[in-house]
Amino acid sequence: MSRIGNAARNIGKLDELARRDTWLNRIHPLPKLLVTVLYLVLVVSFSPRQLTGVLGMAIYPFILFEFGDLSFTSALYRMRIILPVVCLVGVLNPIFDREPALTIFGVTVTGGVLTMLSLMVKGVLTVLATYLLIATTTVESVCGALRMLHIPGILVTEFLLICRYVSVLLSEADRMWQAYSMRAPGQRGVAAGAWGSMIGRLLLRSMDRAKALYQSMCLRGFRENSTLLPVKGLESKDLFYFASFTTTLILLRIFPVLELIGRLFV
Amino acid sequence: MSHIHIDISGLSFEYEKGHPVLDSISVSFHEHDSVGIIGANAAGKSTFLKLLVGLEMPPQGSIRIEEIPVEKNTLSKIREKIGYVFQDSDTQLFMTTVQDDVAFAPRNYGLPEDEVARRVARALDLVHIPHLAGKPIYKLSGGEKKLASIATILSMTPDIILMDEPSAALDPKNRRSLIHVLNEFDHLRIITSHDLDFIWDTCSRVVLIDAGRIIADGIPDVILRDETLLTAHGLELPLSLSER
Ligand SMILES: Nc1ncnc2c1ncn2[C@@H]1O[C@H](COP(=O)(O)OP(=O)(O)OP(=O)(O)O)[C@@H](O)[C@H]1O
Ligand SMILES: [Mg+2]
Numbered sequence: 001m002s003r004i005g006n007a008a009r010n011i012g013k014l015d016e017l018a019r020r021d022t023w024l025n026r027i028h029p030l031p032k033l034l035v036t037v038l039y040l041v042l043v044v045s046f047s048p049r050q051l052t053g054v055l056g057m058a059i060y061p062f063i064l065f066e067f068g069d070l071s072f073t074s075a076l077y078r079m080r081i082i083l084p085v086v087c088l089v090g091v092l093n094p095i096f097d098r099e100p101a102l103t104i105f106g107v108t109v110t111g112g113v114l115t116m117l118s119l120m121v122k123g124v125l126t127v128l129a130t131y132l133l134i135a136t137t138t139v140e141s142v143c144g145a146l147r148m149l150h151i152p153g154i155l156v157t158e159f160l161l162i163c164r165y166v167s168v169l170l171s172e173a174d175r176m177w178q179a180y181s182m183r184a185p186g187q188r189g190v191a192a193g194a195w196g197s198m199i200g201r202l203l204l205r206s207m208d209r210a211k212a213l214y215q216s217m218c219l220r221g222f223r224e225n226s227t228l229l230p231v232k233g234l235e236s237k238d239l240f241y242f243a244s245f246t247t248t249l250i251l252l253r254i255f256p257v258l259e260l261i262g263r264l265f266v
Numbered sequence: 267m268s269h270i271h272i273d274i275s276g277l278s279f280e281y282e283k284g285h286p287v288l289d290s291i292s293v294s295f296h297e298h299d300s301v302g303i304i305g306a307n308a309a310g311k312s313t314f315l316k317l318l319v320g321l322e323m324p325p326q327g328s329i330r331i332e333e334i335p336v337e338k339n340t341l342s343k344i345r346e347k348i349g350y351v352f353q354d355s356d357t358q359l360f361m362t363t364v365q366d367d368v369a370f371a372p373r374n375y376g377l378p379e380d381e382v383a384r385r386v387a388r389a390l391d392l393v394h395i396p397h398l399a400g401k402p403i404y405k406l407s408g409g410e411k412k413l414a415s416i417a418t419i420l421s422m423t424p425d426i427i428l429m430d431e432p433s434a435a436l437d438p439k440n441r442r443s444l445i446h447v448l449n450e451f452d453h454l455r456i457i458t459s460h461d462l463d464f465i466w467d468t469c470s471r472v473v474l475i476d477a478g479r480i481i482a483d484g485i486p487d488v489i490l491r492d493e494t495l496l497t498a499h500g501l502e503l504p505l506s507l508s509e510r
Contacts, residue, residue: 012404015362138362164360171404212357215321219350220422221374223342 005174010078011167017070018138024068028234029141030148031242036133038246042253043125048115049101054122056257060249061128068136075131086127090119139163165210172206270297270332270347270425270454272318277327279310279317279478287313289478290327295454302465302486303458305475306500311458312353314475315428318456319350331426346375349419353430355411364390364406364414365399371422389420392447394440408435416444427455433464462504466490474499 018025039060046054065072076083097112133142139160146156176198180190190198251257272295279288287310295301303311316322318329320341329336331344352358361367368389372382390396393413398406406414412435419427427448433441441464448455448468459465465472465486472489474482476499482489489495493503502508 009404012362012402016402019362209357212352212354213360216352216358216360217370218341219319219321219345219348220371220418221342221346222370223374 005177007170011170014078014135015138017135020069022069022136024064024070024136027136027241028232028238029137029145030234031238031245032133032137033142033145035242035245035249036129039129039249040126042249043122043129045253046118046122048118049111050256051114051118051121052258052262053253053256054118054125056252057125057249058121059252059257060245061125061132064132064136068132070132070135075128075135079127079131082127083124086123087120089123090116093119161210161214164213165206168209168213169202169206172209173202176202176205271295272332272426272454273328273330275328277317277324277329279313279322279324279326281313287478288317288324291475291478291480292327293473293480293483295456297454298452298470299454299456300448300468300470301454301456302469302472303456303475304460304462304465304472304501305458306460309475309500310478311475312430315350315430315456315458318428319345319348346422347425349422349424349427351415351419351427351429351432353434355408355415355435358415358418359403359411362402363399364395364401364403364417367403367414368417368421371418375422385421385423389417392420393417394443409437409440412436413440413444416447420447425453427451427453429455429457431459431461432457433459433461460501462490462496462501463506466504466506474501476500 039057043054043057046057064070065075093116094110094112097110097115099111100108101111101114102109143156143160146159147153177190180194180198274294275292277288277291278286280286291314303314305311313322317324318331318336320336320338323338331347334340334344336344359367361370365386368386369382372385377385386399387396390399393416395410395413395417398410398414403411403414412432416429416432429448432444432448436444445464445467448457455468457465457468469486472482472484472486473480474489474495481499482492482495490504491507496502
């Protein structure tokens with residue numbers, strides 16, 4: 001199985017996850033979107049040395065993975081490309097900042113290590129939160145929620161189409177790769193001489209297909225500022241979800257929970 | 267009640283300058299016509315269908331659908347009346363599951379959800395694929411994709427059906443049920459194909475085009491039996507007729 005084909009199927013898998021019928025999937029997309037955005041903002045807002053504070057924010061993904069019927073390991077597996085990248089962000093900090101910041105069990109931790117760790121944790125948590133949103137909410141309903149927030153229809157359409165075209169691009173690349181490897185048996189990767197024309201063809205083909213897809217949407221009544229994305233009304237469970245998570249998250253941001261718990265034992 | 271018909275006069279089209287694909291075509295189709303457009307590869311069949319729904323705009327000539335001219339500002343009105351099945355199903359289907367794709371048009375036309383569900387169920391029934399409803403598009407076989415594409419336009423309950431090579435990719439059983447679906451539909455339908463047996467089974471009128479011109483227009487019994495005419499334009503007698 002080619003890696004490109006894998007990527008295409010991965011997107012398909014995520015979409016299938018998002019279409020399941022669990023309580024979390026049934027929560028209205030708007031509160032889920034807003035809670036996710038709030039979470040991202042709060043996590044990023046911690047100062048670089050507030051490691052314990054950031055760690056406390058892990059409670060949110062923990063709760064959703066635990067009760068949302070989602071597998072944590074397969075989430076890690078799907079995010080295996082992006083997570084290391086995110087973790088690399090602060091990797092040089094320990095070199096630049098060697099001031100001792102605190103001592104745990106006799107080991108001195110420098111400020112650099114502390115900021116590195118908190119950047120890593122922030123990165124991982126934001127990726128997980130985004131994953132949780134897309135694994136429980138379809139692209140169409142995220143778009144519906146954006147429309148409810150009065151984001152201009154043309155922008156939402158753009159977003160929707162980009163999401164569709166990414167899979168078109170991947171599946172087109174997969175087809176070309178298959179056709180290529182059938183005629184270049186035993187070869188690893190694409191020969192240097194063929195790259196140029198392959199990329200060119202890929203762009204032309206995916207543009208053609210994207211155009212045809214768009215035409216097919218228009219033939220079935222799609223309009224640029226279509227407000228008809230299926231959005232239902234908010235129910236009390238949606239409001240409850242929104243209220244409970246926003247209060248929890250804000251409390252977590254204000255009170256360093258882990259520190260408080262830690263103090264109980266000291 | 268409006269009378270469904272299509273009037274085309276002096277229609278010419280070219281993708282590239284100096285290479286006409288359609289050359290001053292004039293023809294009319296009427297309410298209960300079941301028209302087969304036949305012709306060899308690259309004769310201009312698909313292009314002809316695309317012009318009817320305004321996917322390409324003709325520089326010359328006019329197309330009127332139920333008296334409405336096909337122009338930029340009438341397109342949405344015209345497209346509501348027409349169901350178009352692409353030659354390549356991969357371009358037709360764009361939602362994640364079969365069900366969502368079939369529901370796309372009725373939802374876009376603002377129908378209430380229970381009516382949408384009714385139409386989806388009926389469309390899937392007609393092409394015998396209710397079991398595929400929840401299946402992701404990328405897991406379908408070629409023939410299943412074709413049937414799903416056809417269902418996506420049946421759920422629109424169109425006045426006019428245009429199908430580009432619908433029988434390609436179908437096994438004999440599904441081909442037969444498609445013939446049945448088409449014969450049940452009693453409004454105007456226009457089908458392109460080089461599967462002349464399929465045309466024989468579904469059409470009451472045949473239009474032969476070659477190099478962008480209409481060569482012959484008549485009942486299947488005359489055109490599809492005319493071996494000299496067919497071979498002169500790159501086609502062959504339908505199997506079911508040549509065996510006799
Ligand atoms: N997008 C395009 N750009 C340029 N030329 C095109 C394009 N689409 C089709 N053509 C050309 O127009 C001519 C008619 O093509 P068309 O697709 O209408 O043929 P067809 O009768 O449907 O053939 P087939 O039976 O193979 O489907 C062909 O010569 C083709 O090369
Ligand atoms: Mg064609």
